[in-house]
Amino acid sequence: MKNHDIKFTLNGEQVALSVEPSDVLLDVLRGRLGIKSPKVGCDRGDCGTCTVLLNGKTIRSCLALAVEADGTEIVTLEGANTTRKWTQKLQKKFHEKNAFQCGFCAPGVILSATELLEKNPKASKHDIKEAIAGNLCRCTGYEPIVEAIEETVKGK
Numbered sequence: 001m002k003n004h005d006i007k008f009t010l011n012g013e014q015v016a017l018s019v020e021p022s023d024v025l026l027d028v029l030r031g032r033l034g035i036k037s038p039k040v041g042c043d044r045g046d047c048g049t050c051t052v053l054l055n056g057k058t059i060r061s062c063l064a065l066a067v068e069a070d071g072t073e074i075v076t077l078e079g080a081n082t083t084r085k086w087t088q089k090l091q092k093k094f095h096e097k098n099a100f101q102c103g104f105c106a107p108g109v110i111l112s113a114t115e116l117l118e119k120n121p122k123a124s125k126h127d128i129k130e131a132i133a134g135n136l137c138r139c140t141g142y143e144p145i146v147e148a149i150e151e152t153v154k155g156k
């Protein structure tokens with residue numbers, strides 16, 4: 001099958017590469033571009049560990065083809081944690097509260113919360129639960145995660 005030449009911005013840097021039509025974005029990010037924060041979890045859209053921001057909106061990179069990234073801006077946790085105010089605040093709060101355990105879900109949760117707080121800096125507990133509903137966490141029971149996001153909203 002014929003390869004496609006694509007270009008996109010990845011964490012503020014221009015990337016150009018040739019991909020096959022069936023190449024999955026998650027695999028290209030991790031395998032070819034060395035971006036390891038999006039994790040391979042279920043690999044079928046259920047767990048949210050592969051979450052990245054595409055043009056400011058969260059997507060599951062295991063369900064996206066690399067060709068769909070052409071002309072877009074992609075931000076992963078590696079970029080968000082240096083450029084996005086809410087990501088930085090969230091990471092600090094999660095760290096202070098030890099809100100994660102194994103951390104496998106962390107990049108996806110933090111990017112989902114970043115997207116929420118960029119849209120709605122006064123998000124309620126209900127908004128928070130809704131925003132992270134697609135990010136599965138096997139360790140925490142979610143309570144510390146929700147609390148950390150709530151405290152970030154309140155600036156505590």
Ligand code: FES
Pocket residue numbers: 039040041042043044045046047048049050051060061062063
């Ligand atoms: S690995 Fe993409 S949703 Fe689970």
Ligand code: FES
Pocket residue numbers: 100101102103104105106136137138139140
């Ligand atoms: S902290 Fe382990 S999966 Fe969430």
